[in-house]
Amino acid sequence: MPSFDVTRSRFRLADDEVFVLAQRATGQPVPESMAPAEARLRDAGLINGAGELSALLLPLMQTLVNPSVIVSLEAGGRQGTLHHGLLVGDEHVVCHETWPGEEEAVYRLVEPRTVVWTLADLIALRQSDAGGRDGAGEQVVETTVGVLEAGLQALEKAASTPGADERSLVVEALRAAGASEATATLLSQLIVEVRSNWRMTAAWQGSQDGVPGVTARAVAAWDCGPHGQWLRELPAEPMAEGGATAHSPFRLRRVASKRIWQELTGLLPDGSEIARREAPGQA
Template identity: 50%
Template sequence: MPSYDLSRARFRLSDEHLVVLVAMATGEPVPDEFLGRREELRSCGLIDGNGLLAHVLMPLLDTLITPSVVISLETLGRQGQLHHGLLIGQDHAVSHQAWPGADESEYASVEPRTLVWALADMVNLHQTDSAAGSGTGRDAVVETRLGTVEAGIAALEELVGTGGADSEGEYVRKALAQDGALGEEQAALLAGLITGLRASWRMTAAWRGRDEGRDGVEGRGVAVWDCGPLGYWHRELPAEPVAAGQVDPDATVRLVRVTPKRVWDLIADLLPAEGELRTP
């Protein structure tokens, strides 16, 4: 069910609720299959008895309908895949964050001066160098094939919930050993990264800009592995943004150990400079 917190102007809404709200805000008819969702919005007070949208929704809908910058965040961990993001409009910025197993996401206003902080919080970025003393240097690099990485992750998924960390590491290393080009040291390190993986995430920013003098869509992306005690690893290859089906199993994957400060800078660099945005 949808709900909202008036004191902080935050909302819990599903994609279907947003379809209803956007249709009503733009004067379009609500599709028949979403009439039940409209009643849920009415029941919680976001649509009044006269069929009008609550005033508290206006910043959210204004930003949702006409965003200047759209930042999407896909995270993948042991609880599955989640989608978060941030919408930046002319006057407001709104974040949305999903919750494992829930249909609704939380939408909340973000102070524009704190955009990088908000994005860093979405990926649970901590400034502590968790790899200190772990034997993993800051300049450590793992390079292999995408198919090898996928084999290791698939092996881990088979064992989730069936054994301890030691058995997971051994099983993953056996899967990685099928790639004869991956040396023993690199295989051991990659197995540690996979079994210690809290989440892998890719963040992409897109905005209306200019491409070779013409109006178009521009964007940048970054992908990072959060490996807990083994620290943060920037996936330099394949370089983001990567479209579905763009890379094959023989594509090179390069993971580079980076500090939390470097992750912060990678996130900040995604945001477009004022001169990159197309003037409305």
């Protein structure tokens, strides 16, 4: 059931409910298949009998239907893959966050000046993490995507086997896939301890060599808890779906938290990179 919190300008909405709101906000018809979602929104007081949006939704929907920048985050961990994101509009910024096992996401307005801080919060990044101190020294682990996948599959199998020694099974799988002893030892530690492996992509309407089109930048990393932050350098981002094969090189580099903060800052475009568009019909 959709709900909202007036005190913090936040809303709990499922994907089909967001679709209905977007249709109404832009004056488009709502398909009959979306009638149950529209009924839930009406019951929650977010739209009225005539299909008009509550005034509470206006800043949110103005940003959702006409964002200047869309930041999407795919974060994988032991509870599965979660999708979060940020939409930057001309006047407002909207953050949306999902929760393991829940269909609804929380949409909330955030202060535009805190965009980088909000992105950092989405990946649980802190300014100073004990596992990512500069003093830890540079470390790099290199292998192939196929070897990595063998280790991840071993972890998944171990997690569903009572009493299994996760690290031993992962090490064995990495060795069997062709990893050297040093690589198998280090990579197994990272795989077992990883809190999340995430990829963040920022996209906007810009131009390349004078040709208008969608422009994107992306960064990917592993948060390995006590073993620190590891920037994924290969496969390089942004990467198209299916762009990596089992033989593709895979490389992680341990970095301090400061480096991740810098990557998040560099992800976002400045005003000169964004091609302004006319806003669609207002809500």
